[in-house]
Amino acid sequence: MINGVHYIDAPPLHTLYVDKPMRGHNLMQAIARVNRVFTEDKQGGLIVDYLGIAQELKYALAEYTASGGQGKPTLDQELAVAKMLEIHEAIEHQLRFFDWRKFFSLSKEDKLKFIPVIIDYIFSQENGETAFVENTKNLLKAFAISVPHEKAMAIRDDVALFQALKARLVKIVERNDPDKNERIETAIKQIVSEAITSDEVIDVFDAAGIKKPNIEILDEAFLREIQNMQQKNLAVELLKKLLKDEIKQRKKLNLVQSKKFSEHLEDAISRYHNGMIDTVEFLEKVLIPLAKEIKEADKRGDILNLDFRELAFYDALEVNDSAVKILGDAKLQTIARDLLESVRNSTTIDWTIKESVQATLRRNIRRILRKHGYPPDLQEKAVQTVIDQARLLANDLAAN
Numbered sequence: 001m002i003n004g005v006h007y008i009d010a011p012p013l014h015t016l017y018v019d020k021p022m023r024g025h026n027l028m029q030a031i032a033r034v035n036r037v038f039t040e041d042k043q044g045g046l047i048v049d050y051l052g053i054a055q056e057l058k059y060a061l062a063e064y065t066a067s068g069g070q071g072k073p074t075l076d077q078e079l080a081v082a083k084m085l086e087i088h089e090a091i092e093h094q095l096r097f098f099d100w101r102k103f104f105s106l107s108k109e110d111k112l113k114f115i116p117v118i119i120d121y122i123f124s125q126e127n128g129e130t131a132f133v134e135n136t137k138n139l140l141k142a143f144a145i146s147v148p149h150e151k152a153m154a155i156r157d158d159v160a161l162f163q164a165l166k167a168r169l170v171k172i173v174e175r176n177d178p179d180k181n182e183r184i185e186t187a188i189k190q191i192v193s194e195a196i197t198s199d200e201v202i203d204v205f206d207a208a209g210i211k212k213p214n215i216e217i218l219d220e221a222f223l224r225e226i227q228n229m230q231q232k233n234l235a236v237e238l239l240k241k242l243l244k245d246e247i248k249q250r251k252k253l254n255l256v257q258s259k260k261f262s263e264h265l266e267d268a269i270s271r272y273h274n275g276m277i278d279t280v281e282f283l284e285k286v287l288i289p290l291a292k293e294i295k296e297a298d299k300r301g302d303i304l305n306l307d308f309r310e311l312a313f314y315d316a317l318e319v320n321d322s323a324v325k326i327l328g329d330a331k332l333q334t335i336a337r338d339l340l341e342s343v344r345n346s347t348t349i350d351w352t353i354k355e356s357v358q359a360t361l362r363r364n365i366r367r368i369l370r371k372h373g374y375p376p377d378l379q380e381k382a383v384q385t386v387i388d389q390a391r392l393l394a395n396d397l398a399a400n
Contacts (some may be wrong), residue, residue: 003208015046023213046144081149084142088155091135091162094128095121103161119168120231124279129169136166172237223288232279239287240269253308256315257297264290304333309393313339316385324373331372338368343390352394362387 022030031047098121103114114131122128143159146152183314197395229235243265250258268286301311318324324332342364351357365383374382 017048080145084146087139120234123233136162163282310336316389
């Protein structure tokens, strides 16, 4: 909020909320805080006027111009409007073969059901999600500068729908590069149709009309629900996101298992994007079987009578290698328990940065492997994998 005090070295702003009367040079000085383009990402500023200072701004601009100010003190709004309409037309062109305007004639309940249908259509296009999200981000910037121009207000419902779709698309694909213009979008929500935008957290499974699952109880019923969704592209994205989230969690606990699942999924995604498998095949022959495999993996600890830490070291022993399999499950289980005990006894809070502790730990691991007849040619690789696994469990091991 502006409080009437201004500093020459004050940091640049993107959004200015005006809640106190200002005029003349004070108003121009305040506006100057947001109208400068400091980086390539900042194409303009946003002023949220709670009082109605438009007339005072006109007077201040007239005074500024008359006093010999050079250049345009504000962005030409007509230029922003033209850019806004250009981007709006690009989004309309992307959706030209889909009756997206049907949305506005639906009931509130049917609108919620129709949004996944639009999203499914966007996912069906090559790079559709990327193009739509990027165009909508640029549209929101131009729209923020263009308001309250009549041409901006005429498309505000379209903007609101595009904003809602963008939010769901970003949530589903879980981009690592979050939108830097959150404040613009928050302010726009005060302008556009309240029937479309929402301050509530968006749940991608609610948006798709299915119950959000817990991977620990990922049963046949849920997988059938995913498999039977009419919007196959959306079903693929939802299950892909769920599996990525689960694998990400496993990377914190089980190095070998998470690497195996991650490589399997990424290889399948690559083949899918290269057109080697279609959407239905990707869903039914890759994603759903992988979900079942992950669920079954959770039962291995119980079957082998190992807790999650012991199971992680068990997997670190390359148990699928034929030379290792000869040792048998019973001996491999014993090795896993001995490794956990040795690591636990050798580690301290800061062991991951102490070379002396790590050297001792490596010697202890080698002794355990030799003691139980682990194949000599595989020992060094196993030692490094066990060390890497121990790093993942460092906090847990130090606390226990």
